[in-house]
Amino acid sequence: MEQNEDLNQFEIPQAKRIYVNKSNSILKKLLIFSPFLFLLFSFFALRLIRNIEIGSLGNINFQTQINRDHRILGHLPYSEIPKEKLVLIEPSIRVHIDMRDSLLEMRDEAKKNGVYLVFLSGYRSINLQNEIFYSLKSFRNQEAAERARVSAPPGYSEHSTGFAIDIGDATKREADFETEFENTEAFKWLIKNAAKFHFKLSFTKDNKFIDYEPWHWRYEGSIEALKVFERSNRKS
């Protein structure tokens, strides 16, 4: 018994010593590892800073990419079609020779389905686009950026390529050049059938620079046309 009591008496201080030793060892470990912890912290901090820098660099890259397109107010530049490639399809409407047949076939096909397409505007010279853009802009008291949402600046219109056509519904002329054209039979037919004739809607609802133009279609049925719109298609 005495021996046991002695042992117990002996064990208590030993336990205390172990506890003191433990807390000491944690402190020691912390001291030993503190440079590593500091390094680890610095590593993550540096990574965070780098990521932020890469993020802002990404933004700069994105901006230069847009600038590399040479866009003006969201419009891509288009050169004027050589005159010898233009053909008359209506008394006042000329288009690129490549798209004439497809365009006329499309109108005939629609007619067979009881839908009457009317061509409103085809090729427009840069000079005419200049008049449209600047006269309407001042007439409507609009700033350039505002006007550019609904009309291309001169040198930046798909119409100068001869591959663009504005289409209306012959039975609903009040919808010409209006967003409500999308409710006409002509538009509904075009959405279902235009691709068969290689036509594509240029300015859809999700275009962030230019307003939705349900009447404006472009031809992509020849290599020349595809080349002309390559940049535009790459973006969308």
Ligand SMILES: [Zn+2]
């Ligand atoms: Zn147009």
